[in-house]
Amino acid sequence: MKLKLYVGTRKGLFTVERTAMDEWRIEHPPAFLGEPVTMFLQDPRNGDRYAALNLGHFGVKLFRAASGGEEWREIAVPAYPVDTDGEGPSLLQIWELVPGGPAQPDRLWAGTIPGGLFRSDDRGDSWTLVESLWQRPEREFWFGGGYEAAGIHSICVHPGDSDRLSLAISCGGIWESDDGGANWQQTGKGLRAAFLPPEQAYEPVSQDPHRMVRCAAKPERLWVQHHNGIFRSDDGGRTFTEIEDVQPSVFGFAVAVHPHDPDIAWFVPGIKDQYRVPVDGRLVVTRTRDGGSSFEAIYEGLPDAPAYDLVYRHGLDVDASGDVLAFGSTTGGLWVSEDQGDSWRCLSAHLPPINLVRFTG
């Protein structure tokens, strides 16, 4: 099967196909032309594809295309229960969508803004709010990071135990369940938020992990690109080690981990807090090959300054081989690498703002 890259943008879902080594073709016009695509999933268990849209005027929608088919059909969207006084929350965005484990072939998990985790056991035909997390008293202390409300943007299912889930929340820290979502515990000891008052800096519930990924081959290894920097866990997210002094910056949104080698991870950094642009206006990818002991800053194939591309949480991905990577920017630039990030090639500098990139095949 040819390698495909799906690119979710402010104006639709583009499909990019690798037609041969170093040859890529962007198909256009995109699916859902004109609509913001906030999440995409191709379920590796059955090939079904899902696209989450945020229509703005008319709310959040979810579409599914059956494996091999081109027809997108609207399906149910996660919905918050109706409050008796009608003042309750409403879905603002689907920010994460992942398949359940091999033992749960029809299960999907959705992370949303304003902070609800939803489960489907029928391929998205219906959804249930996971009340066990929603009702945790600590949720009072969650707050929005870049959006008006907190959101779940990273859901990592343990590949060897479908009932073990780890979530990352902006801003609500990291949470774990080992019983399929029936019970939850706050984890993430060691995460540090320098922007908080000193006595709050290590408070787990106050952390803003921008993105969390799990190594498929070594599931206890998690990488987090946090608001405050880069963190690594070797115990499934219970504790983290901060990695400092990464040049040119430890700030960013996206992280990808090699699926077979837990020590290899990639980041696309920027200047922190109010700026959120590449350092010195020069786009760069940073990579570690030794678990974070050292990093390389890779510029090969990336544009010279001025290049003010910012890469969001889901804007970086690595394929199943670990050799091919892609990232897309909020200014519509799309780059690929076929050598584990040694060098990059721009496929387009003129796409709509990119929310996410996802490899399939």
Place this chain on the structure above:
Amino acid sequence: MATLAFTRHLDRYLDCPPQTVEAGTVADALALALEANPRLAGYLLDDQRRLRRNVAIFVDGRQIRDRRHLSDALDADSKIYVLQALSGG
């Protein structure tokens, strides 16, 4: 009978042609339309069944006053338009 028409922008997503309804309030008129077309509810109302913030309803050329409960009264031949608020980008 009052008439109820929807922005043509909705045609991209679902079938909702203009229709006639016998109703005393905007809420009643909308309830009849949504009963016949349940998918339409997700486009006009949020999870709490509130009118979406960027959806506007006009009755006989005037924007409704009660966005929360849609209690604005209709005349027998009122014309109701459900529109999207304009935004950029």
